[in-house]
Amino acid sequence: MEISREILIGMYSKMLLLRRFDEKVVELYRSGMKGLYHLTAGGEAVAVGVCSALSQDDYILSTHRGKGHYLAKGGDLQAILAEFMEKQTGCNRGKGGPMHIIDPSVGMLGANGIVGSSLPIACGAALSAKLRRSGQVAAAFFGDGAANSGVWHECMNLAGIWKLPVIFVCENNFYQESVPVSRHSSIQDLYARAAGYNIPGYGIDGMDVSAVYEAAVEAVQRAKRGDGATMLECKTYRFHGHSEADPTKGLRYRSGEELAAWLEKCPLKQAKARLLERGWIADAELEAIDQRCTQGIEEAVNFAKSSPDVPAEWALKDVFTDDQGEICHEGC
Amino acid sequence: MEISREILIGMYSKMLLLRRFDEKVVELYRSGMKGLYHLTAGGEAVAVGVCSALSQDDYILSTHRGKGHYLAKGGDLQAILAEFMEKQTGCNRGKGGPMHIIDPSVGMLGANGIVGSSLPIACGAALSAKLRRSGQVAAAFFGDGAANSGVWHECMNLAGIWKLPVIFVCENNFYQESVPVSRHSSIQDLYARAAGYNIPGYGIDGMDVSAVYEAAVEAVQRAKRGDGATMLECKTYRFHGHSEADPTKGLRYRSGEELAAWLEKCPLKQAKARLLERGWIADAELEAIDQRCTQGIEEAVNFAKSSPDVPAEWALKDVFTDDQGEICHEGC
Amino acid sequence: MKDVNYRTVVAGAIREEMERDERVFLMGQGVQAGGSYMTCEGLFDLFGPDRVRDTPISEDSVVGCAVGAAITGLRPIVEILYCDFALRAMDQIANQAAKYRYMSGGRMAAPMVIRTSCGYGASRAAQHSQSLESMFFHFPGLKIALPSSAYTAKGLMKSAIRDDNPVIIMESFQFYRTAGPAPEGDYTIPLGKAEVKKEGTDITLLAISAMVPQAMKAADSLAGEGIDVEVIDPLTLVPLDMETIVNSVQKTNRLLVVEGGTKRGGVGSEIIASVVEEAFDHLDCPPSRLAVPNTPIPFASNMEDLVLPNSASIANAIRRMLR
Amino acid sequence: MKDVNYRTVVAGAIREEMERDERVFLMGQGVQAGGSYMTCEGLFDLFGPDRVRDTPISEDSVVGCAVGAAITGLRPIVEILYCDFALRAMDQIANQAAKYRYMSGGRMAAPMVIRTSCGYGASRAAQHSQSLESMFFHFPGLKIALPSSAYTAKGLMKSAIRDDNPVIIMESFQFYRTAGPAPEGDYTIPLGKAEVKKEGTDITLLAISAMVPQAMKAADSLAGEGIDVEVIDPLTLVPLDMETIVNSVQKTNRLLVVEGGTKRGGVGSEIIASVVEEAFDHLDCPPSRLAVPNTPIPFASNMEDLVLPNSASIANAIRRMLR
Numbered sequence A, B: 001m002e003i004s005r006e007i008l009i010g011m012y013s014k015m016l017l018l019r020r021f022d023e024k025v026v027e028l029y030r031s032g033m034k035g036l037y038h039l040t041a042g043g044e045a046v047a048v049g050v051c052s053a054l055s056q057d058d059y060i061l062s063t064h065r066g067k068g069h070y071l072a073k074g075g076d077l078q079a080i081l082a083e084f085m086e087k088q089t090g091c092n093r094g095k096g097g098p099m100h101i102i103d104p105s106v107g108m109l110g111a112n113g114i115v116g117s118s119l120p121i122a123c124g125a126a127l128s129a130k131l132r133r134s135g136q137v138a139a140a141f142f143g144d145g146a147a148n149s150g151v152w153h154e155c156m157n158l159a160g161i162w163k164l165p166v167i168f169v170c171e172n173n174f175y176q177e178s179v180p181v182s183r184h185s186s187i188q189d190l191y192a193r194a195a196g197y198n199i200p201g202y203g204i205d206g207m208d209v210s211a212v213y214e215a216a217v218e219a220v221q222r223a224k225r226g227d228g229a230t231m232l233e234c235k236t237y238r239f240h241g242h243s244e245a246d247p248t249k250g251l252r253y254r255s256g257e258e259l260a261a262w263l264e265k266c267p268l269k270q271a272k273a274r275l276l277e278r279g280w281i282a283d284a285e286l287e288a289i290d291q292r293c294t295q296g297i298e299e300a301v302n303f304a305k306s307s308p309d310v311p312a313e314w315a316l317k318d319v320f321t322d323d324q325g326e327i328c329h330e331g332c
Numbered sequence C, D: 001m002k003d004v005n006y007r008t009v010v011a012g013a014i015r016e017e018m019e020r021d022e023r024v025f026l027m028g029q030g031v032q033a034g035g036s037y038m039t040c041e042g043l044f045d046l047f048g049p050d051r052v053r054d055t056p057i058s059e060d061s062v063v064g065c066a067v068g069a070a071i072t073g074l075r076p077i078v079e080i081l082y083c084d085f086a087l088r089a090m091d092q093i094a095n096q097a098a099k100y101r102y103m104s105g106g107r108m109a110a111p112m113v114i115r116t117s118c119g120y121g122a123s124r125a126a127q128h129s130q131s132l133e134s135m136f137f138h139f140p141g142l143k144i145a146l147p148s149s150a151y152t153a154k155g156l157m158k159s160a161i162r163d164d165n166p167v168i169i170m171e172s173f174q175f176y177r178t179a180g181p182a183p184e185g186d187y188t189i190p191l192g193k194a195e196v197k198k199e200g201t202d203i204t205l206l207a208i209s210a211m212v213p214q215a216m217k218a219a220d221s222l223a224g225e226g227i228d229v230e231v232i233d234p235l236t237l238v239p240l241d242m243e244t245i246v247n248s249v250q251k252t253n254r255l256l257v258v259e260g261g262t263k264r265g266g267v268g269s270e271i272i273a274s275v276v277e278e279a280f281d282h283l284d285c286p287p288s289r290l291a292v293p294n295t296p297i298p299f300a301s302n303m304e305d306l307v308l309p310n311s312a313s314i315a316n317a318i319r320r321m322l323r
């Protein structure tokens, strides 16, 4: 598959947006924004490569590290920043926060604070699409750590028996918090396990957005053809600490050389180099993209800051649908 | 490996004991014995083949279908029947019953009413043996149904990383209650999944006690050498219904022809034929073995019947060790 | 109205709802063959493998599948045979299903039903005899119904399936052998309305699930002694019909709660703590609980009988309270 | 005695027990690097990978491994960072660990410790802020300790490790930033003995875990108004020191229980139901609970503050009760 200039520029722009967003979150967090923030940097190619292969009404299910997935899926900068800042205009009215971004309007069915727990929900969304014959696909992101939780196995098996239109996207960034994959996993190439479920599994260079995109397009086609699930294991790396609570970038348990080597493989760097190499983009345009990202984020920050705080009493609503009125199925 | 006459006769005798025990349980159950009974018949070769490769101080962990495993491991006929009959002399003082046989004196660390839940306990016992450098091995029996529960995956992975001296013995009898393996499992040869954990996996004819024994001996050696776990998938069949609550032998959801074909492969029949074919045994000796089994069971029934009922007030003891006195680690 | 078997009623209620609403579907172990307790008999033949789905032993993920299907527009029913097995699914039940609406700030809902049991008295021992309604009701966002008759089994099932929230229906398997009147055709019983099974003036006896018939028996026998018991079946624990309970206590001035689960942290503790908050001055004696005395359920039937309340121990407790 | 950081004390207590008894070992996610909250710092360097074991995200099976190791003679400690994650391990905790001794008829025991948190107030939202002590204590066979100071963290940890039963230790992560006196060397605090944190005559205020400092603050401010509060920290919920609680209520004639978990089915319901059974006639007003009002924990801090009790809401509740 040849990736077009338009698509590659689009993906580069999205990745840059994710990177600039991370930077803004660090800044806001350092100046007092509440919550636990697990950032994307290093993993942009996986988020953007997969989501670029999906349509707006396809579903994604995400993890604690879900901000990038949301934005890659077309998420609303204002809504997410307002959520972080505890505003009425937040996508989840201040009830969700950074680990629970949910926005059905772009098919983002949920980040999740419990590692692996979005996998069954993705299977259920895929089952629902199948039963409704809607042609939708569900992509489930999960980490190398999640791959060793029981639900992963159950979900692979369910997807295998039921031929669910689901894509299992493993972001193998080699660490489960401080625990290296060599210590938490009995094999290192996790995609090899897919065969045990009659599901095609692929190992992908997760720092190369084109490679991820190509694999995802194929997986989406397989799902839409009715041929069921695919597992993509994308080898990647996180450039930050596990969360922003660790400002050492994880150097307590991993080496500076290792980090430096991976920084070399930065997915943005690679995509930019490819664009330049092919003569698909000029410096000025690169600059313009960056400005658009920065400006969009700046505007969203301003929007969020000027939004009214979520009223404390809202805490008592939304336990049941009856507390609030009608059930809502946006984006289904 | 050539299996000696002595071993084969021993295994045949054990299998016959299990079969006769089943028959007695049916009889007692029909005449009012309480509890839910999942019988062994059809699966004798797996229980006996594996346990014959273990020493007395090795561990087994078992399932709801655990009576045969217990007896194959050298369990006490009197203690188990007294347990079923709610007697003081029962191996678990009437508190456990048929789904919870526990007898550390022969390394039987527990049947389990929750499918798959004995697998982690087996891993823990194996870890304990490893840390204590005791040289013990733990064998964990589980069904095809259990293989699709999350704990199975977690345990395979733990055993793989930690190189635990554990043997995963899958009794694939093709049904999870009424659900055929084709409907609950995305692949049919479950042992193929073992590769995903760096664990050797083998498909075994579970109706052939010699084949099971040979595979188990090799697995025990691997474990004792420090080379970790093995998965043995033994294809077998249950001749009864899922439990004695189903007197139709499962014919509600499986065909009489299928059952008949498997009855032909009866592990006792096969072992007996082999013994006769090799001239290792005469009819009189076969008769004597059967008599010994029947007589042992009869004596145990009498023992149980004449034992005093468990006192109702014992229900209030044994919640904590403090309720009863000292902690006990028989057989460790 | 002729009596119908409880399990036939359950299957019938599911069938009618599946006919009414094509978004409704069923998942569970062995449901295609009619279910281990035959509470799904005939459904597979009518609706086929898409809407009547056998599952592996993957409780956590199957509940999670229901969450995913529910938030995208379907109305799944999941059967978990014994509530003991639901301990395998607590993450999806309590961290996901219960919290989805809240965490999304009201943007999503998870209209789904988990059918499970609460049961004992069948010599099934510690891992097949728990009554975990008080564990479930501790998690905000779950509705909990415990139908105690064929009639309520149908009406509550229909309400649960039509509810926009996750509802756990707990059926005591002791009821599966019983029968009772249950009208043909459509009717619902609202979630949140208790049933006064018998009016009385001397004491309020609140009974949960399989304890309802035991309570009625106790009330009957006490009537012979001139003790007039009011028996209430709350039917749902979330929402809980505190109004009916408090009104009753204000009339009788006494309260006994009887349940088949563990005493510590049981339903009784919650109801008593709520009643003392709302009707303390009406109480003539300490409100009391009858429940399993903080032991697991043993196998032997005499031991099981000892730890579980029954009509005799209920009657005794009431006699003591009225002394 | 100089103040020691709470987390240092935890690590120190585990270290001393591991030195004392070679059967003790530790499993958990990230414990080799010292643990996410650095409560295991230094242990890996001292004891190596056999006895300080990093685990995958496999809570259910790791707890099960602990059960297996415990029943075969070792004394495992498992760390589950947030109790919310323990919902993944409920089968092994509640169906296995809790019931092993009972189901075996006293032939086995599972001496193991599960260290987990109960915490809130850190903007972690619905899945990282639960306080599930009342879920755990519903299952007979588990002991539950909630140390609320450096001193008790050490003493209770040692008792838990030496206990022959499964013990769940819940540490509120709010304490990790605090320090307090904790003597060097060996001491234990018995499981089942409450601590009267402050004597008083007007009302008994029973506070759980992170609510203890809030309760003390409330008592302080009420003292200025002439209200003399008796503050009790039960320290362990199983066994529960009912004697101390009932004695206190008999003296003060009033009871307020404050906790950081959900109100419905919380610790407060149980304690109130027990106290009314034992000391009904001593109560001058309805015993009351302060807890999270049956919502999940929201993210935004003003909402979180609203649903969680604090010294101000405690003081207000007490003023109302004494009016």
Ligand SMILES: Cc1ncc(C[n+]2csc(CCOP(=O)(O)OP(=O)(O)O)c2C)c(N)n1
Pocket: A038, A064, A065, A113, A114, A115, A142, A143, A144, A145, A146, A147, A171, A173, A175, A176, A177, A242, D029, D057, D059, D081, D085, D088
């Ligand atoms: C069930 C569960 N266990 C533990 C945690 C704590 N935790 C949060 S993120 C994380 C590491 C996850 O690793 P991985 O899946 O590889 O994702 P990554 O953070 O590397 O993106 C852990 C252990 C949790 N949230 N849920």
Ligand SMILES: Cc1ncc(C[n+]2csc(CCOP(=O)(O)OP(=O)(O)O)c2C)c(N)n1
Pocket: B038, B064, B065, B113, B114, B115, B142, B143, B144, B145, B146, B147, B171, B173, B175, B176, B177, B242, C029, C057, C059, C081, C085, C088
């Ligand atoms: C977690 C759990 N889910 C469901 C059950 C109910 N159940 C008991 S045995 C059984 C079938 C188990 O099948 P398999 O593992 O193949 O063992 P088999 O009975 O065939 O020996 C089921 C579903 C259970 N005991 N535990």
Ligand SMILES: [Mg+2]
Pocket: A143, A144, A145, A171, A172, A173, A174, A175, A176, A177
């Ligand atoms: Mg990772």
Ligand SMILES: [Mg+2]
Pocket: B143, B144, B145, B171, B172, B173, B174, B175, B176, B177
């Ligand atoms: Mg089977």
